[in-house]
Amino acid sequence: MKxxxxxxxxxxxxxxxxxxxxxxxKEISIASQRVQTVGSIRLVxxxxxxxxxxxxxxxxxxDYRDCRITPESLSPSTSNKKYIEKFDVIWSSFKVAYxxxxxxxxGTGYWLDESRATAAQELRDRGLAFVDxxxxxxxxxxSVSCGRINEMLTDIYAQKDQLNEFAQSFFELDNRAAxxxxxxxxxxxxxxxxxxxxxxMMAAIAISLVYKALKLASALxxxxxxxxxxxxxxxxxxxxxxxxxxAQKRFFAAVSHDLRQPLHALGLYIxxxxxxxxxxxxxxxxxxxxxxxxxxxxLIDSLLDLSRLxxxxxxxxxxxxxxxxxxxxxxxxxxxxxxxxxxxxxxxADDSQVFTDEQLLxxxxxxxxxxxxxYTGSGSVTxxxxxSGDEVLVTVTDTGLxxxxxxxxxxxxxxxxxxxxxxxxxxxxGLGLSIVKRLGDLLKxxxxxxxxxxxxxxxxxxxxxxxxxxLSEDSIQTAPMQDTLENLNVLVIDDELEVRESTTxxxxxxxxxxxxxxxxxxxxxxxxxxxxxxxxxxxxxEPDVIVSDYRLARGENGLNAINVVRTLFEKNIPALLITGxxxxxxxxxxxxxxxxxxxxPEGLAGFEVLYKPVDASQLLQQxxxxxxxxxx
Amino acid sequence: MxxxxxxxxxxxxxFVNLWLVFVFLTGWCTSxxxxxxxxxxxxxxxxGDIELTNNGDEAWFDLKMLQSLGATExxxxxxxxxxxxVFTGVRITTLMDSLGASGKSFHAVALDKYxxxxxxxxxxxxPAIIAWQVNGESLTVRTLGPLRVIFxxxxxxxxxxxxxxxxxxxQLLQLEVH
Numbered sequence: 001m002k003x004x005x006x007x008x009x010x011x012x013x014x015x016x017x018x019x020x021x022x023x024x025x026k027e028i029s030i031a032s033q034r035v036q037t038v039g040s041i042r043l044v045x046x047x048x049x050x051x052x053x054x055x056x057x058x059x060x061x062x063d064y065r066d067c068r069i070t071p072e073s074l075s076p077s078t079s080n081k082k083y084i085e086k087f088d089v090i091w092s093s094f095k096v097a098y099x100x101x102x103x104x105x106x107g108t109g110y111w112l113d114e115s116r117a118t119a120a121q122e123l124r125d126r127g128l129a130f131v132d133x134x135x136x137x138x139x140x141x142x143s144v145s146c147g148r149i150n151e152m153l154t155d156i157y158a159q160k161d162q163l164n165e166f167a168q169s170f171f172e173l174d175n176r177a178a179x180x181x182x183x184x185x186x187x188x189x190x191x192x193x194x195x196x197x198x199x200x201m202m203a204a205i206a207i208s209l210v211y212k213a214l215k216l217a218s219a220l221x222x223x224x225x226x227x228x229x230x231x232x233x234x235x236x237x238x239x240x241x242x243x244x245x246x247a248q249k250r251f252f253a254a255v256s257h258d259l260r261q262p263l264h265a266l267g268l269y270i271x272x273x274x275x276x277x278x279x280x281x282x283x284x285x286x287x288x289x290x291x292x293x294x295x296x297x298x299l300i301d302s303l304l305d306l307s308r309l310x311x312x313x314x315x316x317x318x319x320x321x322x323x324x325x326x327x328x329x330x331x332x333x334x335x336x337x338x339x340x341x342x343x344x345x346x347x348x349a350d351d352s353q354v355f356t357d358e359q360l361l362x363x364x365x366x367x368x369x370x371x372x373x374x375y376t377g378s379g380s381v382t383x384x385x386x387x388s389g390d391e392v393l394v395t396v397t398d399t400g401l402x403x404x405x406x407x408x409x410x411x412x413x414x415x416x417x418x419x420x421x422x423x424x425x426x427x428x429x430g431l432g433l434s435i436v437k438r439l440g441d442l443l444k445x446x447x448x449x450x451x452x453x454x455x456x457x458x459x460x461x462x463x464x465x466x467x468x469x470x471l472s473e474d475s476i477q478t479a480p481m482q483d484t485l486e487n488l489n490v491l492v493i494d495d496e497l498e499v500r501e502s503t504t505x506x507x508x509x510x511x512x513x514x515x516x517x518x519x520x521x522x523x524x525x526x527x528x529x530x531x532x533x534x535x536x537x538x539x540x541x542e543p544d545v546i547v548s549d550y551r552l553a554r555g556e557n558g559l560n561a562i563n564v565v566r567t568l569f570e571k572n573i574p575a576l577l578i579t580g581x582x583x584x585x586x587x588x589x590x591x592x593x594x595x596x597x598x599x600x601p602e603g604l605a606g607f608e609v610l611y612k613p614v615d616a617s618q619l620l621q622q623x624x625x626x627x628x629x630x631x632x
Numbered sequence: 633m634x635x636x637x638x639x640x641x642x643x644x645x646x647f648v649n650l651w652l653v654f655v656f657l658t659g660w661c662t663s664x665x666x667x668x669x670x671x672x673x674x675x676x677x678x679x680g681d682i683e684l685t686n687n688g689d690e691a692w693f694d695l696k697m698l699q700s701l702g703a704t705e706x707x708x709x710x711x712x713x714x715x716x717x718v719f720t721g722v723r724i725t726t727l728m729d730s731l732g733a734s735g736k737s738f739h740a741v742a743l744d745k746y747x748x749x750x751x752x753x754x755x756x757x758x759p760a761i762i763a764w765q766v767n768g769e770s771l772t773v774r775t776l777g778p779l780r781v782i783f784x785x786x787x788x789x790x791x792x793x794x795x796x797x798x799x800x801x802x803q804l805l806q807l808e809v810h
Binding site: 049052053056085088089091092093095096097 | 712743744745746772773774775776802803
């Protein structure tokens, strides 16, 4: 609608322009005609009139002369009077009228330029000379001789010729001027026409341009709307897929949690049972049970690692450390395993330092070495760490079965195992390499795999090289540990009876004084009564360490519990949170920060986290660490 | 008489004829008798659509006859003189009225056959005269006379234009009424 009115306006403007141009052209044409005619007409008229008057004078004179020759034809006096009158007309033309005409022309600013004025003056002078010459002969009473008349006639004809000549020259002059004017006007006219046409063209172009621009703009708008719609759709799709993905991961995490719960208890029970076993056979069976439980725990750990990696809960804590130390630790750890299979386990390392997350790299290498040992029947497994140019290359080489070239990519997928080895007793779920792959991605390390069937496999991790620097003492973990837990007061909060009991058993076996409760209110009650007991002189119970499950019954959580206890004793008691929910990262998620904001005079209190299943040694080690730290 | 009138149809026709003859004679006498013949030199000849004549179809005037129609006098400046002049003459309307040609237009012809058309010229609203005297002096051929048409330009600035200057004919000799 807007551009319709715009176009209408343009058309009206163009029409107006055309109309004004036509009007102007008409006016100029009329003006040019006027200029052409008005000047010449006056002078030419004068010349013709005077010429005619000369003619009439001549006729009158001839009449008079003839009358004198034949007096009977007309009375001489009448003839005399007649030519005098004609002479008087000429006289008045030059003596009176011409002066007036000249004045009139110049007065009204007509066309008398210098050359014309001179010519007109000359014309007048000749006329005046004529009338002055014959004035004396124009006596009504007198007579004019025949010879004088003939002389006068000669002069009259000469005058007439001159008049014609002048008239012609004026006419030519005037014509030339008119022509010049005309050509000027023609030029003007052409200019106006060209201007008008160009204006019309411009208007037409402008209109079409505006029209096109508007069309383009609307098309663009439409396209942008379409694009926006598409983007929205894509976004919705993406969100949905993301939701699906998240749901899947949550499900995975929940399953892992539920699996861990009984395993957690199982580990603790077996741990506490070991002290009560009397016979060797029973000890062997218990050992086997323990091994199986450990295997299952290991599998679940792998699954949880995967789940944590996928949910993005794994934090990287990068710092500079000695690669050699890490490799030597691995050597110590896996040498017995390799020896059991009759394999050689060789570690070669230079003094390179690397900058990455030590624990995660350790995990990667554990998986790789474990894998290598598992798939190698005979020969050796070699672990090397050496600097090569700008990189530090860590390789794990085995002399095992090897992987066919077409499967090099596939082995990094979850649950993939090379065919023909599913019967292997110790084979896992095939999660090792996929965890390695994910950790590699997380740490931005590149992984390469070289393998030939029946010859062996080499997996290389390349790390960016860093300059060697002396390492601080902190990075060398030599924290003093209080190996004994005698008389350590431990408060255990867990809503599940099995876990409470097993945990209590484990801790008591190491000499801890354990109080186990199922809820926050119970904990509160216990602590308060402990306070009262203290007043009455009984042995008081003030926890040195709090061990709490995260998820408690009736929507309560471990953090609140820890907080409540800490508040009661107004003390920053070391706390350990145990949880099976791997989707929660207690260290980074801000929503948990507010829960733990218990301020002590020393500052903000922290807590440690263990993910289920936690075996006895893990638990004890953690508690030893915490107690040791609190003792410092 | 009444009997005769009533009885005879021929008598009635006779009376009608007599009446017609009377009307015709009256009309002829009026046209012929109203304008005297000029005694002196003829200065103006009026021809064409006029009711009164004295020379064939034309009405000829000498100066005395024109003056007897009544003289008007006014002072005006003209493009042809440096100073304003007093013109004396008869109004064109008066002349036309006297000839039974009120409000009609005409051509004016000068001694030297110069001819102008008065069509569209309002000589009644702007009282133009045919002058025979300028500043108390009679006009001659040499002073653009003996008769000259003049408009009161000074009294009516709107006619002080070329169109009205062009019809101020001098050395006037003839009017052709149409």
